[in-house]
Amino acid sequence: MPDIKIRRDHTLGLDKARKVAWKWAEHVEKKFEMECSVLEGETSDTVHFKRSGVSGSMIVTGEHFEVHAKLGLLMAAFAGQIQAEVGRQLDDALAKEEAKAKKA
Known part of the structure; x- marks a missing residue:
């Protein structure tokens, strides 16, 4: 089975990164019918x-x-497409949060 590994560095701190992760989890639950849990x-x-x-x-x-x-x-068969989509979602979410942080 293929593995997907993605890493994205950021400067948000844990509290803001947590919000990004929770929004991502809500999105994939709705769009892709994923079951998500957070520890x-x-x-x-x-x-x-x-x-x-x-x-x-x-x-x-x-x-x-x-x-x-x-x-x-x-x-x-869709590993490349899935990896690209998840990476794009994270990039978009991080860009939005980092832009908010710069304005504050």
């Missing part, structure tokens, strides 16, 4: 996600996001 920690959170053919997690810290996903056989 909060002192220095990082973990968002677990799964649906038929996909399972993984997103580690959220004050400095970066790290996404690891395993794709089943049927989804493996």
